[in-house]
Amino acid sequence: MCNEPKESYCNSHSVPQFSLKTIAENGKLLQSAALLNAASLEDKKGVKNSGVFHIICNSCDKLYFRDYENIDNIVKKPTDKIMGQIAVKNFLLQISKRLAEQNLYQEQFRKINRSITFESKLEDINLDLKDYFLDYEINKDVVDNNRKNAYHILFWDILPYKIPIASQGAITLKKDYKNYPVNNVYDTSPDICMQSFHLLTLPLENQSVVLAFYHKKDKLYSQLRHQLNSIKKEDVLKYLNYIIFKETENYYISTKIEEKIFSNKRLLELAAEHNELPNLGMVNLFNLHNYKPVEIDEIPNLLSEEWAL
Ligand SMILES: [Zn+2]
Known part of the structure; x- marks a missing residue:
């Protein structure tokens, strides 16, 4: 930077x-990876190692994130500066993940297998990186130059209770609330940019922040904005909770509700879905034909008061 x-x-x-600290028990949190492998409970990590990455000095x-990483600021209606900082952080995380994958595949490609699969994987990664770097620059420009009216808020609320899940990330939606298409992730033409929105759920001592927003250039989300504006707050929370498990992996859950999480089969299946296929998309003929993607009403809403800590 x-x-x-x-x-x-x-x-x-x-x-x-x-x-993270407000929902940790003895300093530990349940990682999303643990939901994919419920048998191994070793996926509990301390707050210090939860969701960390290493590309920022x-x-x-x-310096850069001090406005948003401040409890006094995050409970106020989000400004462009705050949303800009969140978006910059989210895209840096995505860039760091893709760079790690790039290294891995390049290594494989060199050492083991010069196959077309690896080559096409590397191409996909490069396309993602190009989009993420562009989005990083655009959002950094909002922060650096104090731009105004850069974002549309999809949802913002301060809930009067402590939710058991902390999450933050950029999400590239394929379908919206009513199942209409948003991004066509299979279109790999170089002039198409994928569009992301940002979602964060932050438990605090006695309340929680839930915020979803997108940059105004990302017009594919205007339909979703109208949809969410026309339904009850409870239903928006239910939808965002579903999106966290369906589309993201950067979430951390209080170990206080560990048993309830691990006893919910459909929730674990949703966490392991990839493009609506089970088992991270690694399917065999049996589950390809028998698996039904998890729907919104099949999982508990961790953002509702019922699940408050
Ligand atoms: Zn630096």
């Missing part, structure tokens, strides 16, 4: 630490 050569990088949190990490 500062364009200076650095020797080391910060333990950057993709979800603010102050929020120490001084940038301290």
